[in-house]
Amino acid sequence: MENFNELTLAWIVLFPLLGAVLNGIGGCFFKADKKIVAAIAVGAVALSFVCALYAFSQLLGLHGEDGKGALTRHLYEWFSVEVYTGRIAPINVRFTMDALSGLMTVMVTGIGLLIHVYSLGYMSEEPSFARFFAYLNLFMASMLVLILASNLPLMFVGWEGVGLCSYLLIGFWFENPDYAAAGKKAFIVNRIGDFGVLIGMFILLGATGSFEFSEINRQAATLPDTFHSGLLTLPIGVATLASLFLFLGCTGKSAQIPLYIWLPDAMAGPTPVSALIHAATMVTSGVYLCCRLSPVFAESPTAMGVIAVVGTTTALVAASIALVQNQLKKVLAYSTVSQLGFMFAAVGVGAFQAGIFHVFTHAFFKACLFLGAGSVMHAVHAHGDADLGALGGMKKWMPSTNITFLASCAAIAGLPLTSGFFSKDMILHGALTVNGYFSFAPWLGYAVFGALALAAFGTAFYMFRLYFLTFTGEFRGGAGHGHGHDDHGHDDHGHGHAEPHESEPAMTVPLMVLAVGALLVGFLGMPAWAHLPDFWSEWLHGVVAGIPDAEHHHHDAGSGLIA
Numbered sequence: 001m002e003n004f005n006e007l008t009l010a011w012i013v014l015f016p017l018l019g020a021v022l023n024g025i026g027g028c029f030f031k032a033d034k035k036i037v038a039a040i041a042v043g044a045v046a047l048s049f050v051c052a053l054y055a056f057s058q059l060l061g062l063h064g065e066d067g068k069g070a071l072t073r074h075l076y077e078w079f080s081v082e083v084y085t086g087r088i089a090p091i092n093v094r095f096t097m098d099a100l101s102g103l104m105t106v107m108v109t110g111i112g113l114l115i116h117v118y119s120l121g122y123m124s125e126e127p128s129f130a131r132f133f134a135y136l137n138l139f140m141a142s143m144l145v146l147i148l149a150s151n152l153p154l155m156f157v158g159w160e161g162v163g164l165c166s167y168l169l170i171g172f173w174f175e176n177p178d179y180a181a182a183g184k185k186a187f188i189v190n191r192i193g194d195f196g197v198l199i200g201m202f203i204l205l206g207a208t209g210s211f212e213f214s215e216i217n218r219q220a221a222t223l224p225d226t227f228h229s230g231l232l233t234l235p236i237g238v239a240t241l242a243s244l245f246l247f248l249g250c251t252g253k254s255a256q257i258p259l260y261i262w263l264p265d266a267m268a269g270p271t272p273v274s275a276l277i278h279a280a281t282m283v284t285s286g287v288y289l290c291c292r293l294s295p296v297f298a299e300s301p302t303a304m305g306v307i308a309v310v311g312t313t314t315a316l317v318a319a320s321i322a323l324v325q326n327q328l329k330k331v332l333a334y335s336t337v338s339q340l341g342f343m344f345a346a347v348g349v350g351a352f353q354a355g356i357f358h359v360f361t362h363a364f365f366k367a368c369l370f371l372g373a374g375s376v377m378h379a380v381h382a383h384g385d386a387d388l389g390a391l392g393g394m395k396k397w398m399p400s401t402n403i404t405f406l407a408s409c410a411a412i413a414g415l416p417l418t419s420g421f422f423s424k425d426m427i428l429h430g431a432l433t434v435n436g437y438f439s440f441a442p443w444l445g446y447a448v449f450g451a452l453a454l455a456a457f458g459t460a461f462y463m464f465r466l467y468f469l470t471f472t473g474e475f476r477g478g479a480g481h482g483h484g485h486d487d488h489g490h491d492d493h494g495h496g497h498a499e500p501h502e503s504e505p506a507m508t509v510p511l512m513v514l515a516v517g518a519l520l521v522g523f524l525g526m527p528a529w530a531h532l533p534d535f536w537s538e539w540l541h542g543v544v545a546g547i548p549d550a551e552h553h554h555h556d557a558g559s560g561l562i563a
Contacts, residue, residue, distance in 0.1 A: 008058075009073040009095040012051045012105060013144045019044025020137035027130020034129050041133035042116045045140055049109035056102045063099060068542040070098035072150065087209040096150040096213075099543045100291060100356065104147045107360055111280045111367055112140050114510035118371050119272040121506035122378060132172060132270070139165035143281050147288065151211040152201045155289070159197065159253070162282045163190045169277060170269040182268035189262040193252020197289075200245035203227070204296070207238045213292055217545075220295035239296050243303035246293065247310075250286025256344060257314045260337050267329040267385060271374030274329060279336055279366035284359045287343045294352045294545035304547070305438050308348025312451045315341025319458035323465075328373045328386040331466050335412065336366060338455060342427055345448050350437060350547030351430025353540045357525045358427060361419035364521055365411035368514035372405040375507055376470060379500040388466070393475035397500040400508040402471050404515035409467045411518040413460035419522030424456055426525055426536075437547050475500065 022040050026032040055071055062069030075093040082088055097105060116136065123132055142161025149155035164187075171183025205211055206229055208219045220239065227234040227241050234241070250256065255263040266278050277283070290297055290307070297303060318338035325331045339362050346355035376394055377386045379401075395402035411418040414425075431452065434445035502508065525536030 007073065008051045008055045009071060009097055009148060010075060012048050012055065012109070013095065013141055013148065015044045015048040015051070016137045016144070017141035020134050020141060023130050023137065024134035027134060032130060034124075037130045037133055038120050041137055042113070042120065044137055045109065045113045045116050048140065048144070049106075049113050052105045052109045055097050056106050059097055059099070059102045063539070068098070070096050072096045078153075081205075083206060083209050089205060089210055091153045091211055092151060093154060094150040095148040097148060099539050100288075101147050103356075103360065103539070104288060105144065107363055108140070108143055108147065108281050111363055111514070112143075112276060114513055115272050115276045115280075115367065115371070118275075118374075118507050118510040119270075121504045122272055122374055123270065126270075128172070132169075135165055135168045135172070136272075136276070139169065139277060139282070143285075146285055150213060152204070152213070152216075153211055155292075156194075156197060156201065159249075159285060160194065162277070162285065163187065163194070163253070166190070166266070166277055166282060169273040170266045172269055172273070176268075179268040182262075182265040186262040186266050189259050190252045193249040193259055196245040196248025196252075200242045200249070203238060203242040203245065207242070216293065217295040220293075220299055220545075223296070223299060237300060237302075239299035240302050243293075243297045243300050244306065246289060247286075247303065247307055250289060250344070251310065252286075254283050254286030254340050254344070255314075255337050256286075256310050256340065257317065260314060260318065263337055264330060264333040267333050271329070271370060271377065274332070275367045275370035275374070278333070279370050280363040283336065283340060284343070284363070287340070287347060287355050287359050290344075290347045291352045291356050291544050294347075297347070298350060298352075298545045298547050301438055301440070304348050304350065305441060305444060306348070307344055308444060308448050311341045311344025311346075311348050312448045312455075313341070314338070315345060315455040316451050316458075319455045319462065322462045323458060325462075326388050328376065328388060328391070328466070328470065329370070330385060331388075331462060332366070332369055332373060335369075335459065335463065338459065339366065339412070342424065342452060342455070345452055346427040346430055349431045349434045349445055349448055351427060352544045352546060353537045354423065354426035354430045356540065356544065357536050358423040360524075361411070361423040361518070361521055364514050365408040365420060365518035368404055368408040368511055368518055369412065371507070371511055371514065372401050372408065375401040375503040375511065376500075378503055378507070388469040390477050391470045391475070392473040393471070394500060395471040396475070398471075398502045400502060401511060404508075404511040405471065406467060407515040408518045409463045411522075413463050414456055415460075417522070419518055419520065422522030422525050422527070424452075425527055428452060429527065429529060434547070 019040050023037050027037045059071055073095045078091045078093050080088050080090045123129060126132060139162060142158045142165055146155055146158025149158060167183045167187040170186050171180045174180040204216050207223055208216050223238040225237050227236055227238050252259040263278060267274055315338050318334045322331050322334035325334060343355045343358050379398060411420040414420040428449055431445045431449040436442055438444045525534055526532035528534040
């Protein structure tokens with residue numbers, strides 16, 4: 001007889017999946033009433049959030065000094081494969097909640113619930129209301145499979161699921177050729193990266209004989225220094241080869257150079273989609289995968305150096321592009337690319353816990369910023385995106401949106417005592433303390449620190465430029481910019497110059513909750529170097545690896561403990 005907490009893990013995934021099925025069938029084919037659609041969609045995510053909180057509370061009781069406590073729910077063996085050595089590797093449908101996936105699950109379901117509530121107001125006039133929420137629920141289910149999967153193949157099901165939902169939601173208004181093209185672009189670019197994930201997955205299978213994350217991480221320190229398959233031998237370490245292929249997948253899913261090109265175009269989707277998929281959850285999947293397999297990545301200074309350089313370059317380049325954007329959501333899109341660069345730079349210098357901390361804080365302030373942008377566009381009836389030159393003075397009409405947007409701007413800029421301040425501090429400190437890990441470039445940590453500090457200053461500049469152009473000064477008319485549809489898919493009907501108005505409570509209440517989170521969640525990870533309590537690192541120390549100090553070499557990293 002299995003415990004209820006184990007069954008709960010399955011229900012976390014099944015509730016939104018059931019919501020997607022019910023709305024996909026009942027809403028799309030039988031034209032169910034919008035109130036019923038809304039109750040099913042929001043109720044499914046709310047139940048998933050409650051289950052996540054319950055499971056997390058159970059996890060708290062299991063989290064001992066080693067930090068390795070976990071809840072597991074094994075459903076069934078899907079199939080098995082034979083490795084060329086003759087070993088049989090089963091592929092299980094098994095969900096596991098540990099310290100890392102527990103935090104991610106609570107974050108995804110909690111912020112997902114707020115965005116679903118916001119969407120009730122934002123999409124209220126949308127004819128395809130049921131189809132939108134069916135896609136949104138399906139995305140939630142896929143993202144939760146990705147997070148809770150205990151092995152690479154099951155994670156890949158969720159990985160592909162969020163890619164599919166991204167395509168469906170970016171091209172939601174497919175009648176517009178530009179929006180449909182943006183959806184196809186995202187889908188194709190992500191497939192390039194997904195090829196790398198598959199290759200990396202099979203390299204690890206050949207070396208360890210298992211797809212399970214726990215087994216792969218256990219064997220990380222003993223991975224061979226040369227890659228050998230039945231047909232091919234290469235003078236490169238298995239950890240390096242697998243990490244580089246996996247990182248290729250991360251550059252696609254998490255919009256890093258050179259595969260970042262899809263994310264700015266993804267703003268074609270409804271604004272709640274931008275908040276949920278392209279700020280808070282899907283685009284951080286690559287960072288999560290690196291942290292999930294952190295003992296493997298930490299075994300390869302070469303792969304880590306590549307990740308650090310790509311992440312840092314992405315952070316700096318995307319910040320420079322955001323400085324000159326003149327559309328509301330485009331600034332936020334390039335900001336997302338830049339912040340993802342910060343996360344990967346953290347991973348590259350071995351500060352895995354700092355990277356996942358920035359994932360967590362970024363989810364709050366960037367979701368709030370995107371939803372705040374949607375509130376402004378809703379108020380001025382802007383087309384697909386809002387021209388900053390046509391806004392201004394919005395704080396007069398939109399006090400709630402104004403204060404929440406300002407709070408989130410402060411957080412992403414890293415003003416002291418906001419969440420972004422603490423997470424960026426942890427990243428920069430990790431860059432300074434990487435010591436002699438990169439024997440081929442001992443100065444790399446300092447270079448990463450300098451470039452990220454410059455990118456952080458750029459972030460503060462372009463975000464407050466965005467705030468002042470939108471909310472201060474005089475209202476300049478509110479004329480939007482787009483291709484014939486406003487962000488609800490309807491023609492503007494000449495209302496572009498109507499007096500703006502504050503959004504309804506269904507939209508402003510989620511903004512307030514997210515803004516409070518953007519200001520406060522950083523206190524979970526106060527700087528340990530200042531002898532302040534760092535709950536975040538203490539919580540993750542058993543499941544997220546670090547890199548050793550200079551006097552030790554990389555073989556110490558496989559223990560799964562922060563060095």
